[in-house]
Amino acid sequence: MSNNLNNRKQKISAVFDLVASGYDNPSLRFFPFCADALIHFIRPPSASKILDVATGTGAAAVAAAQTIGPNGRVQAIDLAEDMIEKAIKNVDKMALNNVDFHVMDAEQLEFKNDYFDAVMCSFGIFFLPDMNTALSNWLRVLKPGGQVAFTIFGETAFKPMADLFRSQIEEYGVVFDDAAWQALKHEQDCQDLLEAAGAVDIRVVEKQMGYHLNDASNWWDVIWNSGFRGYIEQLNPEQLSDFRTKHLQSVSELVTDKGLWMDVSVLFAGGKKTIDN
Numbered sequence: 001m002s003n004n005l006n007n008r009k010q011k012i013s014a015v016f017d018l019v020a021s022g023y024d025n026p027s028l029r030f031f032p033f034c035a036d037a038l039i040h041f042i043r044p045p046s047a048s049k050i051l052d053v054a055t056g057t058g059a060a061a062v063a064a065a066q067t068i069g070p071n072g073r074v075q076a077i078d079l080a081e082d083m084i085e086k087a088i089k090n091v092d093k094m095a096l097n098n099v100d101f102h103v104m105d106a107e108q109l110e111f112k113n114d115y116f117d118a119v120m121c122s123f124g125i126f127f128l129p130d131m132n133t134a135l136s137n138w139l140r141v142l143k144p145g146g147q148v149a150f151t152i153f154g155e156t157a158f159k160p161m162a163d164l165f166r167s168q169i170e171e172y173g174v175v176f177d178d179a180a181w182q183a184l185k186h187e188q189d190c191q192d193l194l195e196a197a198g199a200v201d202i203r204v205v206e207k208q209m210g211y212h213l214n215d216a217s218n219w220w221d222v223i224w225n226s227g228f229r230g231y232i233e234q235l236n237p238e239q240l241s242d243f244r245t246k247h248l249q250s251v252s253e254l255v256t257d258k259g260l261w262m263d264v265s266v267l268f269a270g271g272k273k274t275i276d277n
Helices: 003-022 030-042 059-068 081-093 131-140 161-172 187-197 216-224 237-252
Strands: 049-053 073-078 099-103 116-122 142-153 200-208 211-213 260-262 265-272
Touching: 003 081, 003 216, 030 059, 030 116, 030 142, 030 265, 049 059, 049 131, 059 073, 059 081, 059 099, 059 116, 073 081, 081 099, 116 131, 131 142, 131 187, 142 187, 161 237, 187 200, 187 265, 211 216, 216 237, 216 260
Parallel strands: 049 073, 049 116, 073 099, 116 142
Antiparallel strands: 142 265, 200 265, 211 260
8 A cells, every 4th residue: 555545544544533532423413314224225134244344433333233133243344443442332332242343444354255245334435545446345255146335425415514614714725625525426426436346236326314403503513523623623723713703604694493404415325246256
């Protein structure tokens, strides 16, 4: 792996270690909502062996473990060790004993070929420097006929707040490169990626998983406890205070009598490993 790729992964991992303690904040409840929907999309039978890539605080791992029952098993991986520590606590809280956690690179899986019934990734594939290599590796560890599935954010997700965030934080000299979470935002993008990896029986479904936040302060909870945090960490304390005031003032203008609508457009994409080998 090149140093550049290594550095990118380390930076992403560091951001998610930073937000691990607040990742389960109620304002980010789309994570467990979408985890449940991802399991429904896969519909794994009981006693399945499932790999959860980029598990975060374990929302999808918990949903999978509950679905497949005590005779099944979930292997959950992440590079962010603080995320895994929080995930272990969440699994213990649910009294589940069929989940194992590993610090592992999603592009370099340490599992044998043809082992899992399903591989899933909830909002993590777009952070990987080489999504094609990663997806090919995920298919490698699948049994023939096994399913691979992932979720990504659609084109309208978090807008217009995310657009305001970008335009305003760039005024402070923060470089807002092509946001990773928008790397795959169209159905065709997912279709092409799965086809290139060799998946068959591909399907992509878009769902609106959004909800109303109470006010602009809840939007700040989303920023502070998610990948957006990586951008505001580049500000000094004075800049951060100034940016927060200006940004939330702009976002407050979007609040209606129903609250602040947060669009969470999500694409559920999946396919199968070919049976003929």
